[in-house]
Amino acid sequence: MAIEIERKFLVVGDAWRAEARRSERMAQGYLVGAAALEAGLARASVRVRIAGADARLNIKSATLGIERQEYELALPREDAERMLATLCDGVLEKIRHYVPVGGHTFEVDEFLGANAGLVVAELELPRADAAHPRPPWLGREVSAEARYYNVNLIRHPYARWSAAEREEPTAC
Template sequence: MGMEIERKFLLASDAWRAQVSRSERLVQGYLVSAAAVTSGAAKSSVRVRIGGERAWLNIKSSTLGVARQEYEYEVPLADAEAMLSRLCDGVVEKIRHYVAHAGHEFEIDEFFGANDGLVVAELELDAVDEAFERPDWLGAEVSDKARYYNLNLIGYPYAAWTAAQREGLD
């Protein structure tokens, strides 16, 4: 790992659903609070994620933008469950759908709970300026809007957003 280059987008339609190759339910929480990350008190976010019978610990630099340092390690499922229940202020629950398009794989996250209704497409690239073909169902880019980061969805969930925020207009 070392560096993640990821762009985030809203969805313009549900046409992507017909192209899903697989899906998985994910539950994740953060060991460092969003307040510590956004205030600069923490240089990274530290996430615990469970997907099926596997779990990971992820450390990502707190910089805003499409390119961030990232390290990920598999951890025992029981340890991840304990961390989520004892050390996290809350969790984000979602189903991740995988959609291949023109040589790239989009990860489309459909959120639940207080973030129900939020659907975001993510695309990991090899370079910040890498070209990719935009499918018709891809909407506005929100890579530079911190509220769309999973870390921030715990303290400021989609249910609390204004209509303009939900449309990515501010």
Template sequence: MGIEIERKFLLQSDAWRSQVQHSERMVQGYLVGAQAVRDGTASASVRVRRAGEQAWLNIKSATLGIQRDEYEYPVPLADAEAMLSSLCKGALEKIRHHVVVDGALFEIDEFLGDNQGLIVAEIELDAPDMSYPRPAWLGREVSTLPRYYNVNLSDHPYVRWTLAERDAVDAVVRPDAGQTEWDQALLDQTRLDQSC
């Protein structure tokens, strides 16, 4: 079984840009998306993604949190293009920047189109409690907030977010421990996100 353990963060500065080692444009669409997951008719999202001359089909469990079941398979580029144009409701576009800090890879997604203005950093870990570097440009953690999941961004893009959604205080970060303490505001916001 494939398991993804991933933490997601907002960014508090553009200082990461000077550390970019590689960037690639990505386009992805959902064959089974947020609405089916919310309705309970699906327990996973199914997405097709194209990056350069490569493409993948991805199945990810609809569980909340940093650890989710994930399966990914390469598909022919022509098939991916056909799925994106005929089977997906819309496309999510972004530029993924690769930044390495102390040996750890941060994938920084700079969204385009209806999600332009949103930039998030993701880091994949081997274990949920694994330590990781916290560069000064890394902002608050949003790993458990469904509105930041790509599947939800395709359905409810950043340009349609309210000011309250953009500015919500979701987590209290303890920089000394490098971990996150969830407060009551996060629990309330998570319930709100799940009801949307």
């Protein structure tokens, strides 16, 4: 079984940009997304993502927190484009920046479209209790806040959040 251990943080300021080593634009949509998860009709999200020439199908367990089951399979890009256009209820776009810090690589996602203005950093770890660096631009951890999960940003985009929702943590 494949387990993803990932922590997610809000990003503060732009200091991380000077350290970014590469960036790529991504488009992704969900074949099984937030509506099915909220209704209790699914135990996993099923995502199609295109990043550059690469296209992948991803299946991730619908659990909150930093440890989740995850499976990923390569797809022909043409199939992924067709799936995004015809089978997904929406497409999320972002630019992912890879930022090395202290032997780790943060994936800083700068969201576009209806999620513009939201910037989060994700860090994959070998263990849930693994130590990791805390660069000054790393803000509040939001790993257990479902509203920051990409699957939910399609249905409830950042542009529709109230000022209070942008500032306050939600109950876990």
